Amino acid sequence: MADNLKIDFSHKQAAHCENGVVSNLMRHNGFEISEPMVFGIGSGLLFSYLPFIKVNFAPVFTYRVMPGLIFNRFAKRVGMKIKREKFSNPKTAKERLDRNLKNNNPVGLQVGVYQLTYFPEEYRFHFNAHNMVVYGKENGKYLISDPVMSDVTTLTEKELEKVRFAKGAFAPKGHIYYPTKFPEKLELETAIVKGIKQTCKDMTAPVPIVGVRAIKLVAKNIRKWPKKIGTKKANHYLGQIVRMQEEIGTGGGGFRYIYGAFLQEAAKVLNNPALFELSKEMTLIGDQWRDFAVDASRIYKNRSGQADGYNKIADQLEAIANKEEAFYKKLKKAV
Amino acid sequence: MKKDEVPQDESNLASANIKDMVYAVDENGDYTTELSTGWTPKTIALDNAIQIIEERIADAKKRVLENKTSPIEYYMEVHKMDLQILASYVGFWKWRVKRHFKPFVFKKLNKKKLQKYADVFEITIDQLKNIDG
16 A cells, blocks of 8 residues: 555544444544443443452452444444454455555554553553554655544554554454444434433442442442451552543543533423433533542542441442432433 | 642653543542643652562573573563563463473474564574573
8 A cells, every 4th residue: 555645534523432433424424423422322321340250369340231232232323334354364354454545544443552652651551442543644654643642643554563463352353343324314323212212211220239239239249348358459449540531631530520411402402401401410420430539549648547437338238229210200301 | 539639750651742631520529630740659659560560570580591591581581571571572382481491392393483572572592592692
């Protein structure tokens, strides 16, 4: 392929990478869809607690769905098709990427963060579910639109190959994806309702490690941690809860604020004022998550091991769980 | 969260010229976005996580010098990896990597295997054998 190839692609920063990539790819194809809209229709909001899986020596807490799921659900609900490809051979992966660029097709990529050179060192963990768009190649360097960056950036061929073939959990295996077929008009109304219903269902699922029940389970475990695993580990676990809540760009309320923004936009599209009120309620829930993070950080900052500190934040979490439970019940009825 | 409450705390993001984008509501109650330089509770959590890694590195180094483990474990910690991640990078089973942690097994490793580890850690075989090198 020619060495210089630049697809006309407009980069827009987003709060979260996967929503951002989808939103940017949609705009490139002539559909103006906001990041919160992608997140809401794709039912991105979740809470899940996996005490038996350890990442960075602490259990997994997640505030959103599995990587890739947001785009899959979004595409299905608005009636478009996407193509996904994974590779075992880096050479084939590169050729396929180059061919897409040559065909004027910017593609989404799943990559690992550890080798991502433009990230600050402290943020580079073995986290393999980051997303970006490659939109060209100039002087041997790939042109990168990473939604969490304010501006576009570049990676050398070698650097890109490393992040595409990062190893470990959720190894990207050179994963590329892009939309292939669009409907004449996106059916936003029905898609929004489907997205909301799914989120309500997931968050109130009768499973102890998913949704509201998982939040309650975490609260219950926090009370036990200082005795069971010692202060040091307990504090490390608390730190993990806050860090996962705060994946780049989620503003302390986890993904709750993005969902609040979605509900507000959905209220206009569906002409449903109830959703506007629920958006306000979601904002308050986000604020409560923020307060929780502030208080949790006080505990691990002071390395204090007083049991009442843990009990206090466990109470906070339980209050959040109850609020969210009532919230999803109301939300379900509103659509 | 109101737009003017979006945290503008000091963080490591500045070192890479990154700002977080955050959703917040403006004075009319409408959602909008704002850039954030960082948020202290998150910075502390991150610092703690890094401190734990540093403790693990120091501990591994000590055990290498005491001949209780091989430099492979030390470099694994330096690269923020665990057994699972290292095993998938070098393409060995976990139990084999664990075996290579044993100093007497490590000493007998052939060049090909050592090179695999060295490549993953982006160092030379000499550096792999000698952690102070």
